[in-house]
Amino acid sequence: MRVVAAMSGGVDSAVAAARLLDAGHDVVGVHLALSTSAATLRESARGCCTLEDAADARRVADRLGIPFYVWDLADDFRRDVVDDFVAEYAAGRTPNPCLRCNERIKFAALADKTLALGFDGVATGHYARIVDPGDPDNTTGRRELHRAADAAKDQSYVLGVMDERQLAAAFFPLGDTTKPEIRREAAERGFAVAKKPDSYDICFISDGDTRGWLAGRLGERPGEIVDTSGEIVGEHRGAYGYTVGQRKGLALRRPAADGRPRYVVDTDVTTNRVVVGPEEMLGIDVIVGENARWCGPAPEGLVPVGAQVRAHGRELPATAEATPDGEVVVRLAHRERGVAAGQSVVLYDGTRVVGSATITRTARD
Missing domain, CATH: 2.30.30.280 (Adenine nucleotide alpha hydrolases-like domains)
Structure with a gap:
């Protein structure tokens, strides 16, 4: 297959590209330029997409002997992720920009361009698994999104916005591996990024001061x-x-x-x-969401699920039902605290991701 490997300049995407090449695929490395004024160097482990990151990605591609390009999606990222982030906070909601980036950039704008150029799909360094039809773990006969083998690094939550069409053109080569194993593999392959710190938090707020960043835009x-x-x-x-x-x-x-x-x-x-x-006022057990995105057919009627409301939060036993007016009602078996409108609830059936919705309101049953 001809696959575009999205290369951020970090260790995960570097090993993902290498594994694709080892598997016999025709691989082209692509770094996404997501900032109109990218910093030259990282100031910390926060953030990404600096010129230093682009250079790190190019060095890995050169070592692998694969073509490498930088694609400018800065305008798309500003409009669909950054502006959306500001608008959500201005409306009193708490968004997750990583989900928006996956939904609208990596597996929409990037994937659309990739497929239009004749490639078969996009690979990233996310920790999650794609289970194909015919695999023993497959329950639906369709391509399924599952949790990663490494629970500590599992990123299926931020991928829960992917629909069936996007899953069909996605590759996650790291889903069966732990992070220490990835770093060892990178070192064995001679990648200079083997010990590079992971990026975390919000990539476009490099100092981590979300409130100050918002004040500069909202006053x-x-x-x-x-x-x-x-x-x-x-x-x-x-x-x-x-x-x-x-x-x-x-x-x-x-x-x-x-x-x-x-x-x-x-x-x-x-x-x-x-x-x-007081703390007890934070507990809720009913979540109502909108803009549901299903990784396959929408569930019919009331179904048992696991519900997760934070990227690294616990999975809660629950039931979910898609209503005729397009909402999703999730009822938790136990109360969860600190759930805000604008966050996403991602639903699971075992390790399989069923879908997600953006939280609009919560209540106590």
Whole structure:
């Protein structure tokens, strides 16, 4: 097969490209330029897509002897990921930009260009598994997305936005391997990136200061922090900078009467108020989502699933039902705390990813 290997400049995508080549595929390396003003060097392990990363990817491609190109998707990334991120926070929601990038860039804009050029698909260094029809683990007779063998590195959550068409043209060569094994393999292959730190957090906010980054784009909007009785207990510089479940950085004027810690239990960008309350107010067991994306046919009726609401969160036993008006209602067997609108809930059947939805509201049953 002719495959485009998306090469970020990190160790995972380097080994993924090498494994494709070993398997006999015709491989072309592609680095995505996602910033209109990419930094020359990384300042830390946060972020990615610097000129240094592009150079690291090129060196790996040269060592493998495969063609290498840089594709400019900066405008797509700004519009579909960065602008969406700002708009979601401005509306009082908490988005996950990694899911948006996979949904709209890597397995949409990149995949569409790849297929249009006559390639068979796109490979990335994500830790997840594709199970083909006929494999013993396959339950549907279609290509399935499954959790990675390495639970600590499993990235199936951020891939839960992929639909059946995108899965058909996706390759994840690292799904059966642990991260230490990948680093050893990279070193054995002579890749200089074998010990390169992983990138993490939000790639376009390299210093990790999300609230400060948002303030630079949305401006400061001073307002009140109130408790559940409406009493003013503090001030903030923009309700958009807070999310449900947050405890740190509140700078409240005084502790609660019972001395217990308080958490953000609601944000209202309309009134520009942040509401804080005790920990028990964070527990919810009903999640309603929209914009459902299924990795195969949508489930019919009420079905048992595992539900995950954070990239590295626990899987919760639950039931899910797709409603006629396009919503997905998930009922958790146990209460989960700190679930905010804008996050994604990803549904599982064993290790298989069933689909995902963007959370619009939560409740207690």
